[in-house]
Amino acid sequence: MPESAQLNIAVVGGGPGGYAAAFLAADLGMNVTLIDPELNPGGVCLYRGCIPSKALLHVAKLIEESQQAKAWGIDFPKPNIDLARLRSWKESVVKKLTGGLGQLSKQRKVQYVQGHAAFENSRTLRISKSDGTQASVSFDRIIIATGSRPAIIPSLKLDSPRMMDSTGALNLPDVPKTLLVVGGGYIGLELGSVYAALGTRVTVVEMLPGLLPGADRDLVLPLQKRLEKMFEGILLNTTVASLKEEATGIRATFEGSEVKEREQVFDRVLVSVGRKPNSEIPGLEKTQVRVGARSFIQVNKQLQTDDPSIYAIGDVVGEPMLAHKASHEGRVAIEAIAGHKVAFEPNAIPAVVFTDPEVAWCGLTETRAQEEGREIKVAKFPWGASGRAITIDRPDGVTKLIVDPQTERVLGVGIVGAGAGELIAEGVLAIEMAALARDVALSIHPHPTLSETVMESAEVFFGTSTHVYRPKRA
Numbered sequence: 001m002p003e004s005a006q007l008n009i010a011v012v013g014g015g016p017g018g019y020a021a022a023f024l025a026a027d028l029g030m031n032v033t034l035i036d037p038e039l040n041p042g043g044v045c046l047y048r049g050c051i052p053s054k055a056l057l058h059v060a061k062l063i064e065e066s067q068q069a070k071a072w073g074i075d076f077p078k079p080n081i082d083l084a085r086l087r088s089w090k091e092s093v094v095k096k097l098t099g100g101l102g103q104l105s106k107q108r109k110v111q112y113v114q115g116h117a118a119f120e121n122s123r124t125l126r127i128s129k130s131d132g133t134q135a136s137v138s139f140d141r142i143i144i145a146t147g148s149r150p151a152i153i154p155s156l157k158l159d160s161p162r163m164m165d166s167t168g169a170l171n172l173p174d175v176p177k178t179l180l181v182v183g184g185g186y187i188g189l190e191l192g193s194v195y196a197a198l199g200t201r202v203t204v205v206e207m208l209p210g211l212l213p214g215a216d217r218d219l220v221l222p223l224q225k226r227l228e229k230m231f232e233g234i235l236l237n238t239t240v241a242s243l244k245e246e247a248t249g250i251r252a253t254f255e256g257s258e259v260k261e262r263e264q265v266f267d268r269v270l271v272s273v274g275r276k277p278n279s280e281i282p283g284l285e286k287t288q289v290r291v292g293a294r295s296f297i298q299v300n301k302q303l304q305t306d307d308p309s310i311y312a313i314g315d316v317v318g319e320p321m322l323a324h325k326a327s328h329e330g331r332v333a334i335e336a337i338a339g340h341k342v343a344f345e346p347n348a349i350p351a352v353v354f355t356d357p358e359v360a361w362c363g364l365t366e367t368r369a370q371e372e373g374r375e376i377k378v379a380k381f382p383w384g385a386s387g388r389a390i391t392i393d394r395p396d397g398v399t400k401l402i403v404d405p406q407t408e409r410v411l412g413v414g415i416v417g418a419g420a421g422e423l424i425a426e427g428v429l430a431i432e433m434a435a436l437a438r439d440v441a442l443s444i445h446p447h448p449t450l451s452e453t454v455m456e457s458a459e460v461f462f463g464t465s466t467h468v469y470r471p472k473r474a
């Protein structure tokens with residue numbers, strides 16, 4: 001038996017980082033305790049993040065498509081929304097998945113403790129269980145996977161039942177007539193899309209000049225065009241100066257060069273202005289763990305903190321705050337503890353915005369290449385030339401490859417279009433396998449599928465795409 005199999009490991013936080021780490025540790029024969037306040041593992045992602053939002057976005061897509069079907073000769077009546085049933089369906093999805101994780105914990109003999117953990121020293125946790133009892137337990141290694149929570153803008157803090165953060169919005173208290181979404185990032189746009197599909201008049205306000213800061217503008221544009229039709233308003237370069245509760249709603253005051261109506265009243269306000277790491281763990285000061293810029297816990301490439309017996313993973317250690325990054329870090333941390341030669345150094349972490357159309361990218365973006373002054377060649381395939389996109393009446397997409405002009409290696413992939421989130425996985429594989437544009441062009445893709453757009457964007461790189469005609473320069 002390897003020496004690492006004798007280790008006692010504690011994982012604090014049962015999100016996608018924590019439970020992935022705990023399960024791998026158990027698979028490698030370690031003795032694992034996983035601590036989280038919820039009944040089962042799952043964390044933010046399963047209870048109040050990725051999963052409930054995607055269940056609701058699925059419903060939103062169905063509603064939108066049923067309206068679009070009129071153009072295909074099928075006239076559905078306006079949907080009748082039973083909010084209580086919709087809520088309970090979403091909750092059943094969460095219960096099914098978190099219950100499944102509970103089962104997997106038991107099967108792997110992970111000791112799941114429902115409660116909160118605090119540090120007594122580098123190796124000892126004080127665990128306050130949800131049944132009211134407390135215990136001090138020592139471990140060989142402790143992994144911090146405490147995740148993050150919604151960020152708050154102090155000036156927009158308003159104690160009103162009309163105010164919501166992402167958790168409140170996912171609870172679907174009602175379908176308000178009007179909703180102000182503060183923040184044009186992915187969470188605001190996803191939840192705004194859900195409410196808009198259910199019938200709410202949604203206004204999004206973003207202080208920067210564009211939605212989805214950080215994403216390439218050509219990928220955001222088709223989404224913005226569709227959202228402009230779906231939403232009541234998209235206010236860019238605009239800040240919310242104040243929010244005041246009145247008898248009929250919340251009065252928002254806007255500031256910015258493009259503001260036409262300085263004040264508007266909304267039934268509800270959703271504040272989605274980013275997330276803050278949960279690094280204020282009680283007793284952490286009794287360890288050597290260092291908390292750095294923006295309150296992220298500092299780790300090395302093995303996810304080890306400055307305290308040799310403590311590792312940290314997921315949202316609490318930095319961007320991108322995404323579930324799949326957390327899980328991968330969790331697995332790397334456990335392998336490092338097991339003595340394997342590993343490091344967290346991905347070439348491509350995919351990002352997906354599950355709006356309609358979806359926006360997805362991985363590896364190098366055009367925006368970053370420009371910032372770094374890096375020479376790249378961009379090859380774009382418009383979905384108007386994709387047979388599959390036309391059959392589903394969604395030509396509003398683009399697939400692009402970002403290629404190193406010298407080596408012809410694929411450095412980045414960006415996609416906007418229906419189902420882009422599924423397609424981007426091919427880009428991740430291409431980048432991680434150091435594929436050349438030629439490899440992608442020569443791999444036969446099934447017809448008719450949207451995946452062909454990845455192959456054809458590589459053909460565009462060579463100027464020989466079957467479905468895109470580019471006249472030769474004289």
Ligand SMILES: Cc1cc2nc3c(=O)[nH]c(=O)nc-3n(C[C@H](O)[C@H](O)[C@H](O)COP(=O)(O)OP(=O)(O)OC[C@H]3O[C@@H](n4cnc5c(N)ncnc54)[C@H](O)[C@@H]3O)c2cc1C
Nearest residue numbers: 013015016017043044045049050117147314315321322323
């Ligand atoms: C609305 C929304 C939608 C999202 N959609 C996506 C998406 O589509 N795709 C994606 O990749 N990401 C998405 N995310 C982000 C994703 O949820 C996070 O990146 C992910 O959950 C981070 O995982 P984690 O393991 O670091 O921590 P978390 O999932 O945050 O879990 C941390 C857990 O630790 C617990 N904890 C905290 N302190 C203690 C303590 N002292 N003792 C014991 N337990 C403690 C917390 O209660 C929590 O259960 C979304 C987030 C939100 C809010």
